[in-house]
Amino acid sequence: MPVGLDSIDRSILRVLQREAKIANNELADRVGLSPSPCLRRVKLLEEAGYIEKYSAVLDADKLGAGFTVFARVWLKAPDEKTIGQFVDAIMKLPEIVECHMLAGDCDFLLKIVAADLNSYRRFRVEHIGKITSIRDIKSDIPMQKIKHSSEIPV
Structure with a gap:
């Protein structure tokens, strides 16, 4: 566990996730605190950067994505x-919701x-395909979502 986090801090983070x-x-x-100390701890966790932001999880199907x-x-x-x-x-393309630089066979995973x-085919041709720094793209289409979580184990 990270230094400086006690069991109450970890409980707060688990609930807030x-x-x-x-x-x-x-x-x-x-978490077993009174409201004032709890609020102080949340503020300290935010200020220390343990909590980056708060967000809503949207239903992609209902939104057409x-x-x-x-x-x-x-x-x-591979130059700068x-x-x-x-x-x-890619930062200008909201359809790309994640981008990871990789070590290994390919350079990035989107x-x-x-x-x-x-719609994806059009997006690939009209947007990704026009990025001049790309040599090759291979698309993988998942057949079933088995697990999806944004929770970090704390």
Whole structure:
């Protein structure tokens, strides 16, 4: 466990990961504190950077973005200029919801959301395919989501 976090801090973080909108009174009850010390601890966790932000988890299907594609990307060169051009280009594309630089066979792994396969095909041709720093793209389409979590074990 990270230095400086006690069992109450970890309990607070576990609850907030699952229920970010929980009222402070209820959070305090769940972790065994009174409301004022609980609120102080949450503020300290925020200030120390353990809590980066609060967000809502949206239903991608209802919003017309329920089709997920993982794209493996190889760049033309591993230099800073090529990487910078690629990163600048993908940061402007909201359909790319995750981007990871990798060690190994390919340079980057992208998680892309679209309405359906045809929408993804258009997005790939009209947007990703025009990024000049890309040498090759391989698309992987998941057949079934087995596990999805953004919770960090604490």
